Amino acid sequence: MKNINDVKKIAVIGSGAMGHGIAQVCAQNGFMVTMIDVKQEFLDNAIKKVKESLDFLASKGKLQGTVDEVLGKISITTDLQKGVSDAHVIIEAVPENMQLKKDVFAKASSACASDAILATNTSTMSITEIATAVTNPERFAGMHYFNPVTRMKLVELIYGAKTSENTINILFELTKKIDKFPVKVLKDRPGFIVNRISAPNQALLSAILDEGKIHPAQIDGKMKKMGVKMAPFETADFVGLDVFCHTLEYYAQTLSPRYKPGKFLLGCLEKGYLGMKSGKGIYEWKDGKAIIPEMPDTEEITPLHLMAVQVNEAVKVYKEGIAAGVQDIDDGVKYGMNAFAGPFALASGVQPQQLTDCLNYLAQRFKLDILKPEPEIIDGSFKTIGR
Numbered sequence: 463m464k465n466i467n468d469v470k471k472i473a474v475i476g477s478g479a480m481g482h483g484i485a486q487v488c489a490q491n492g493f494m495v496t497m498i499d500v501k502q503e504f505l506d507n508a509i510k511k512v513k514e515s516l517d518f519l520a521s522k523g524k525l526q527g528t529v530d531e532v533l534g535k536i537s538i539t540t541d542l543q544k545g546v547s548d549a550h551v552i553i554e555a556v557p558e559n560m561q562l563k564k565d566v567f568a569k570a571s572s573a574c575a576s577d578a579i580l581a582t583n584t585s586t587m588s589i590t591e592i593a594t595a596v597t598n599p600e601r602f603a604g605m606h607y608f609n610p611v612t613r614m615k616l617v618e619l620i621y622g623a624k625t626s627e628n629t630i631n632i633l634f635e636l637t638k639k640i641d642k643f644p645v646k647v648l649k650d651r652p653g654f655i656v657n658r659i660s661a662p663n664q665a666l667l668s669a670i671l672d673e674g675k676i677h678p679a680q681i682d683g684k685m686k687k688m689g690v691k692m693a694p695f696e697t698a699d700f701v702g703l704d705v706f707c708h709t710l711e712y713y714a715q716t717l718s719p720r721y722k723p724g725k726f727l728l729g730c731l732e733k734g735y736l737g738m739k740s741g742k743g744i745y746e747w748k749d750g751k752a753i754i755p756e757m758p759d760t761e762e763i764t765p766l767h768l769m770a771v772q773v774n775e776a777v778k779v780y781k782e783g784i785a786a787g788v789q790d791i792d793d794g795v796k797y798g799m800n801a802f803a804g805p806f807a808l809a810s811g812v813q814p815q816q817l818t819d820c821l822n823y824l825a826q827r828f829k830l831d832i833l834k835p836e837p838e839i840i841d842g843s844f845k846t847i848g849r
């Protein structure tokens with residue numbers, strides 16, 4: 463594969479929440495797609511969901527071509543070897559299990575063309591380790607989409623230790639062709655760019671719940687009044703407290719033990735309070751909506767505190783060389799979290815002393831050293847680094 467013009471056919475392995483969305487956006491943008499799964503019924507269900515989504519887009523006048531034309535570009539199979547045999551790019555979206563991913567890539571890389579590119583949509587696993595299962599690790603990379611794929615613009619492209627420049631460049635052009643926004647992730651580190659920047663705020667939410675002095679609705683209510691579509695505790699419930707805790711456990715193992723999920727969240731899991739999907743989590747849920755009680759606002763934790771935590775982590779991501787520059791970090795957060803702007807842009811008008819005070823206060827009050835301000839926050843140089 464020399465360049466993007468050689469890419470005509472894409473195979474997507476796994477047709478679940480992410481896979482069917484990836485298949486859809488590729489087909490919508492002119493690629494021939496083969497969707498692969500282990501059971502015919504999973505594939506039939508995936509096609510049904512793609513059709514529903516395309517019908518919706520067509521009804522809003524947002525679909526180029528007809529629903530049938532797009533569906534005509536997607537074929538399905540339960541035969542992995544056959545499905546990847548003529549693909550130029552193969553994107554894996556099977557469940558988050560290292561051995562499963564390695565097995566899938568061992569099979570796929572031995573059955574595909576010798577110059578095909580292979581990519582994984584993993585959120586948390588090491589690209590370099592998955593690459594040990596493929597025959598040519600230089601043709602292998604991370605291609606991390608965000609949920610729901612049809613709506614979220616960002617795709618993080620992650621280098622494994624042996625990934626070639628050409629592989630990333632082709633995936634970069636492919637991402638643009640499917641109307642998404644590519645950001646390169648130069649180092650295969652936990653959380654890549656966007657999830658990593660959210661990580662310390664996840665730990666903070668857990669600590670606030672454990673302390674029990676501030677009601678989550680006091681923070682969420684204020685943010686909703688400011689126009690935030692989904693506030694932080696509400697988001698945790700929406701994602702699922704099991705997934706939320708699992709992510710914290712993962713960061714506790716890979717970044718710092720301070721990320722361990724706290725007693726409150728673990729207690730929720732024990733009681734089966736998983737958030738939206740179980741009807742109760744941090745909040746009660748009804749008809750897909752959190753019931754956030756009316757509470758007086760609090761000045762103890764404000765949106766400025768949460769923003770300070772984000773920009774502090776963004777500085778670490780920049781210094782660790784995970785992103786090519788601060789613009790990539792800001793773009794990643796903007797398009798991967800549907801945020802108004804990225805952390806560096808948002809914090810540019812805030813006094814360094816204010817951010818420093820917020821971070822010192824949080825680190826002390828919640829005994830979270832991971833929130834201590836970086837030197838570049840204290841001296842204000844975060845406003846100019848990398849620019």
Ligand SMILES: NC(=O)c1ccc[n+]([C@@H]2O[C@H](COP(=O)([O-])OP(=O)(O)OC[C@H]3O[C@@H](n4cnc5c(N)ncnc54)[C@H](O)[C@@H]3O)[C@@H](O)[C@H]2O)c1
Nearest residue numbers: 476477478479480481499500555556557558583584585609
């Ligand atoms: N769901 C999210 O919000 C999200 C966001 C970003 C990345 N991811 C990552 O995307 C990947 C897939 O997640 P998901 O939420 O779509 O999972 P999912 O469980 O919804 O779908 C996985 C699909 O893979 C299929 N599968 C299992 N073994 C297979 C095999 N050997 N060959 C072919 N298909 C197989 C399953 O039958 C299922 O249809 C994971 O690595 C996850 O971490 C998920």
